[in-house]
Amino acid sequence: MHPHRQPVRRGGTGTDARRTALGATRLRFSAFFVKARLVRLAGSGLGLGYLPVAPGTWGSAGGLLVWWLTLPMGRGLQALLLILAAVPAALACGACARESGRKDPSFVVLDEVLGMYLALLFLSPSLAWVATAFVLFRLLDILKPWPVSLMEKRFAGGAAILLDDLLAGAITGLIMIIIQILITVI
Numbered sequence: 001m002h003p004h005r006q007p008v009r010r011g012g013t014g015t016d017a018r019r020t021a022l023g024a025t026r027l028r029f030s031a032f033f034v035k036a037r038l039v040r041l042a043g044s045g046l047g048l049g050y051l052p053v054a055p056g057t058w059g060s061a062g063g064l065l066v067w068w069l070t071l072p073m074g075r076g077l078q079a080l081l082l083i084l085a086a087v088p089a090a091l092a093c094g095a096c097a098r099e100s101g102r103k104d105p106s107f108v109v110l111d112e113v114l115g116m117y118l119a120l121l122f123l124s125p126s127l128a129w130v131a132t133a134f135v136l137f138r139l140l141d142i143l144k145p146w147p148v149s150l151m152e153k154r155f156a157g158g159a160a161i162l163l164d165d166l167l168a169g170a171i172t173g174l175i176m177i178i179i180q181i182l183i184t185v186i
Helices: 014-043 055-073 075-100 110-120 127-143 148-154 157-185
Strands: none
Touching: 014 075, 055 075, 055 110, 055 127, 075 110, 075 157, 110 127, 110 157, 127 157, 148 157
16 A cells, blocks of 8 residues: 555545535535526526616517517417516526615616517517517616506515516507507508
């Protein structure tokens, strides 16, 4: 046996046990950071929220892109996708807010992605309608008129972050549908 080497103890005691515990701790620690990074990636709209100018507008553009990519699915499946995404989105937005220590961090744009997606959900896919809905949604999201502003007062955390944008999207969609109906009637 080499004079500088110690025999390895078997049975989970001593150095092996410490190495195993340290390895498990490192694994849990790295899993935590991977999860935190994935949550930040989702909350930022796959990084759109980190763009230097107008992150909310970029998030809304991301919502437009998701809507366009899901058009072949049909409105029913698009609506189901939105419903299924809402709870995980609220959780991701809330986790990002807690981690950053801010109520509604500017890099969190997943709420804009889903709000814009909802605004476009029942629209005809024409450039004029989509552009009008985009501008109207951004105005409602930025100005937060009543009842949009009510969501931040009534709810907290990720729910508040997401619900004001979903309401802005629903109002935008409703206004756009009314305009489309009025144009066809007149």
